[in-house]
Amino acid sequence: MRQAEVTWQMGINWDALAARRDRVRQWRNILITRLFGSVGLLTTLLVIGLITTIAYKGAQTLSWEFLTQPPREGMSAGGIGPMIQGSILLMLGTLLLVVPLGVFGGICLAEYGEHSRIMRLMHASVAALAGTPPIVYGLFGLAIFVLKFGLGVSVLAGWFTLTLFSLPVIALTTEAALKAVPQELVDGGLALGLSRWQTLWRIALPYALPNILTGIILSLSRAAGEATPVLFTASIYYSSAQTAFGLESLRQPVANLPYYLAEGYRQPGVVPEHLIWGACLTLIIFVLLLNFSAILVRSRARRRYR
Amino acid sequence: MWRTRLFDALVQGATWIAGSVLILSIVAVFYYLFTESRYAFERTFPVGFRIALQPPNSEYKDDLSMDPTASLLATHREGTDALDESEEVTRLPSHAELASMQPLVTATTQAREPHQLDPQALFRDCLRSPKRADQGERFLLLAFAMPSYSGKTMELTWEPDVSFDPAFCPYELRLRLVRIPEGVSIRPIVIDLKQQPRGRITLPVWEAHSQADWLNGYLFELEIKPVTSNTWATLAEFFKPDWAPTILYARFGMLPLLLATLLITLLSMGFAVPLGLAAAVYLSEQASPRVREWFKPILEILAAIPTVVLGYFGVMLVAPWVQQTVASAFQLTSGRGLLATALIMTVFILPTIISLSEDALRAVPSSLRDGAEALGLTFAERVRLVVLPAARSGILAALLLATARVMGETMIVWILSGGTPTMPDFSSLTAALGTLVKPVRGIPDTIAIEMGNVEFESPHYGHLFLLGLTLFVLTLAINLIGFMYRKRAQVSL
Numbered sequence: 001m002r003q004a005e006v007t008w009q010m011g012i013n014w015d016a017l018a019a020r021r022d023r024v025r026q027w028r029n030i031l032i033t034r035l036f037g038s039v040g041l042l043t044t045l046l047v048i049g050l051i052t053t054i055a056y057k058g059a060q061t062l063s064w065e066f067l068t069q070p071p072r073e074g075m076s077a078g079g080i081g082p083m084i085q086g087s088i089l090l091m092l093g094t095l096l097l098v099v100p101l102g103v104f105g106g107i108c109l110a111e112y113g114e115h116s117r118i119m120r121l122m123h124a125s126v127a128a129l130a131g132t133p134p135i136v137y138g139l140f141g142l143a144i145f146v147l148k149f150g151l152g153v154s155v156l157a158g159w160f161t162l163t164l165f166s167l168p169v170i171a172l173t174t175e176a177a178l179k180a181v182p183q184e185l186v187d188g189g190l191a192l193g194l195s196r197w198q199t200l201w202r203i204a205l206p207y208a209l210p211n212i213l214t215g216i217i218l219s220l221s222r223a224a225g226e227a228t229p230v231l232f233t234a235s236i237y238y239s240s241a242q243t244a245f246g247l248e249s250l251r252q253p254v255a256n257l258p259y260y261l262a263e264g265y266r267q268p269g270v271v272p273e274h275l276i277w278g279a280c281l282t283l284i285i286f287v288l289l290l291n292f293s294a295i296l297v298r299s300r301a302r303r304r305y306r
Numbered sequence: 307m308w309r310t311r312l313f314d315a316l317v318q319g320a321t322w323i324a325g326s327v328l329i330l331s332i333v334a335v336f337y338y339l340f341t342e343s344r345y346a347f348e349r350t351f352p353v354g355f356r357i358a359l360q361p362p363n364s365e366y367k368d369d370l371s372m373d374p375t376a377s378l379l380a381t382h383r384e385g386t387d388a389l390d391e392s393e394e395v396t397r398l399p400s401h402a403e404l405a406s407m408q409p410l411v412t413a414t415t416q417a418r419e420p421h422q423l424d425p426q427a428l429f430r431d432c433l434r435s436p437k438r439a440d441q442g443e444r445f446l447l448l449a450f451a452m453p454s455y456s457g458k459t460m461e462l463t464w465e466p467d468v469s470f471d472p473a474f475c476p477y478e479l480r481l482r483l484v485r486i487p488e489g490v491s492i493r494p495i496v497i498d499l500k501q502q503p504r505g506r507i508t509l510p511v512w513e514a515h516s517q518a519d520w521l522n523g524y525l526f527e528l529e530i531k532p533v534t535s536n537t538w539a540t541l542a543e544f545f546k547p548d549w550a551p552t553i554l555y556a557r558f559g560m561l562p563l564l565l566a567t568l569l570i571t572l573l574s575m576g577f578a579v580p581l582g583l584a585a586a587v588y589l590s591e592q593a594s595p596r597v598r599e600w601f602k603p604i605l606e607i608l609a610a611i612p613t614v615v616l617g618y619f620g621v622m623l624v625a626p627w628v629q630q631t632v633a634s635a636f637q638l639t640s641g642r643g644l645l646a647t648a649l650i651m652t653v654f655i656l657p658t659i660i661s662l663s664e665d666a667l668r669a670v671p672s673s674l675r676d677g678a679e680a681l682g683l684t685f686a687e688r689v690r691l692v693v694l695p696a697a698r699s700g701i702l703a704a705l706l707l708a709t710a711r712v713m714g715e716t717m718i719v720w721i722l723s724g725g726t727p728t729m730p731d732f733s734s735l736t737a738a739l740g741t742l743v744k745p746v747r748g749i750p751d752t753i754a755i756e757m758g759n760v761e762f763e764s765p766h767y768g769h770l771f772l773l774g775l776t777l778f779v780l781t782l783a784i785n786l787i788g789f790m791y792r793k794r795a796q797v798s799l
Contacts, residue, residue, distance in 0.1 A: 025684050025686075025687070026684065028684070028686050029684035029685050029686040029687070031686075032685070032686040032689075033592065033685055033686065035584060036584045036585070036587050036588035036591075036592060037588055037592065039581055039584035039585045039588060040584075040585045040588040040589065040593065040601070042581070043581070043585050043604075043605075043608075043656060043660065044601070044604055046608075046653065046656075047604050047605075047607060047608045048604075050608070050611070050619060050653070051607065051611075053619070053623070054615065054619065100320070100324070101324050101327055101328075102324075103324075104320045104321050104323065104324030104325070105324040105325060105327065105328045107321045107324070108321045108322070108324055108325030108328065109325075109328075111321065112325070122325075122328070122329055122332065124786060124789050125332045126328060126332070127785065127786075127789040127792075128781075128782050128785040128786050128789065129331075129332060129335065130785075131707055131710045131711065131781060131784075131785040131788070132335075132710075132714070132778060132781055132782070132785070133710075133711075133713065133714020133715070133716070133750060133777060133778075133781055134714065134716065135714060135716045135750040135753055135754060135774065135777070136335075136339070136714065136774050136777060136778045136781075137335075138753075138754075138757075139339065139342075139753065139757070139770070139771060139774040140334075140335050140338055140339065142757070143338045143339075143342045143771070144334065144338050147762060147763075148338075164331055164335075167328065167331065168328075171328060195310055195313075195314050196314070197313065197314040197317040197318055198310065198313065198314070200317065201313070201317055221610055222610075224612075225610070225611075225612025225613070225614070225615075226612065226613070227612075227613075227614050227716075227717055228716045228717065228750075228754060231754055231757070231758075232757050232758070258612060258614050258717075261614040261615070261618060262614055262717060262720070262721075264618075265617070265618065265621065265720075265721045273622075276618060280614075280615045280618055280619075283612050283614070283615055284610075284611060284612070284615055287610050287611070287612055288607065288610055291606060291607070291610050295603075
């Protein structure tokens with residue numbers, strides 16, 4: 001208070017100063033508000049530009065033959081049928097392996113994650129593994145599945161590597177979904193005389209299912225577009241035959257979309273540009289289909305369980 | 307009742323199994339990355355010098371590799387311990403033949419001790435297999451003049467073999483005069499080849515009159531003396547600035563790769579963080595629910611675009627643009643380089659930054675915003691003084707996660723970086739600008755490119771695992787710090 005009196009006595013027109021400061025504040029406010037809005041707009045434009053460019057360039061190549069036929073004339077013509085089938089094969093096996101492991105792993109994290117120091121350490125490691133670069137998983141898959149287990153460069157090694165790659169993310173989303181279940185529901189189940197695991201299975205899990213499914217599909221769609229985990233573990237570039245779906249073929253390497261694109265740059269001029277644009281668009285559609293099915297599953301599951 | 311128990315046991319069992327698989331995989335990832343790197347420490351260190359005896363006015367004075375009489379003393383992968391006739395190493399001609407060919411001669415042998423010298427088993431070059439850093443090597447070199455030589459002095463000239471860099475060598479390298487021929491007075495010579503990798507010394511002439519007489523001439527010794535263990539030498543070289551694993555004198559200095567990865571990360575985060583934060587603030591603070599409803603799927607689409615596709619997009623559209631605008635000023639024919647990589651990396655990481663920081667911002671309780679508004683703060687002040695500080699932990703966690711993802715992103719760098727390991731140069735403004743557009747090569751793409759052609763369980767393979775381990779440790783640290791901040795964000799709100 002005394003301070004204020006002293007300054008008032010200095011004969012400064014504080015009202016004018018405050019008014020000026022207010023004007024500056026207003027200008028700054030308008031500037032920053034516009035800035036935030038325009039950055040949002042910029043991002044939107046960027047996405048639309050990217051998608052339309054690729055869609056425009058790729059759509060000219062897209063046809064039924066392109067999607068189903070194998071490449072011809074030393075990769076310079078024909079379609080990308082084997083690559084699409086290979087990608088689907090890799091995804092299917094990974095799905096089968098990773099869903100039980102990931103969901104139960106998530107349950108384990110949610111149930112015991114805070115229990116002891118070791119479990120807390122494990123929790124932190126899973127979080128760290130979720131952010132570990134895919135190339136590291138590729139290296140690991142090469143060292144252990146391809147070389148140590150003697151699987152060779154094969155579909156099996158690719159499955160295991162991709163499983164390992166998507167496992168931490170799925171476990172973490174499952175854990176987060178289970179933790180978001182309201183405590184009243186769980187308590188209600190226990191009060192009804194259900195055991196701990198029955199409560200989990202019959203009450204918490206169904207409630208958390210939409211989020212779990214979203215997590216699974218999103219992490220699989222990331223795995224589907226990622227070339228690096230399968231680079232040394234499952235991939236073959238040149239494939240002129242259709243992908244065979246048999247037990248024998250599990251020990252063979254398989255052509256797949258991301259690797260086809262990756263090799264497309266490494267050997268410039270082999271695969272003509274329009275084929276690559278077509279493959280880019282196909283891969284995006286493949287991944288987006290997975291994403292949309294996530295959204296679909298999520299909304300349907302919500303309707304059913306509430 | 308037993309059914310309930312069985313059910314409980316089944317679910318619990320599955321949970322425990324999945325949990326142990328999770329633990330097992332964590333342990334296995336750590337363990338195998340470490341153990342596979344051990345192959346890196348089985349490497350050997352090649353050495354190679356060219357030495358010639360020249361007249362004082364030799365035409366090859368400055369370019370020893372062109373001198374047909376120069377001797378090559380080397381340990382590298384083309385060398386073997388036992389030379390035979392089939393070996394592509396030039397046997398020294400007989401005395402009579404030499405007399406008509408050249409006036410000054412250097413000769414070497416597979417023998418390691420002076421008393422083992424044999425005039426019938428002399429060669430022009432000596433190649434041996436490379437040794438570990440804790441094992442040494444010793445080459446003997448005879449130098450003499452033919453009777454036809456008319457000059458008063460001769461010069462012993464030496465230089466490292468093409469692509470051999472003594473600075474990368476873990477040994478002490480010495481060229482020493484071990485025997486002075488009779489009738490010549492000269493002071494002892496010891497040259498440190500690391501200090502003086504190329505040079506010449508003048509010697510008084512000594513002539514050999516017969517083949518047996520050769521052995522009585524000047525005898526030099528190229529001594530390769532171990533100073534550290536193989537492990538230390540490998541580690542020390544790993545932090546040196548030159549990555550060239552496939553050349554004859556292989557070098558595994560990963561510094562340019564590490565710096566490139568860090569620069570790409572820094573640059574793209576520099577672009578992406580202001581943009582991403584601004585968009586996140588817009589989304590969480592300004593946008594109407596309808597805009598937000600539209601924006602979220604757009605972000606998800608952007609996040610779902612595979613990185614190979616982004617890379618290809620960059621190579622077809624962004625790289626040519628960079629080439630025309632900036633790179634052409636540096637006489638570069640391609641726009642692939644640091645800048646193009648960072649630009650596409652920005653597109654790659656933006657959705658992650660936006661949606662994670664938006665989550666953090668929306669977790670700030672609205673009572674704080676209301677309080678700020680009641681105090682009469684403008685929107686900009688509210689964001690700067692209240693909302694952003696409250697969401698700080700969550701935003702930091704989001705940014706750290708994004709940093710780790712950029713660091714490990716492989717395909718974009720592989721396709722767009724140009725693929726040449728170069729050290730960044732910030733000595734001047736022009737050099738810094740040049741660094742911005744010049745081709746680089748990061749850690750992840752080096753692994754991806756070279757693992758395809760590498761011999762499994764060779765030192766090169768081990769070094770790629772060492773690179774992977776470096777990347778893993780870096781991202782692990784960043785992720786763990788991010789994990790801590792995320793926990794703190796959950797606790798504080």
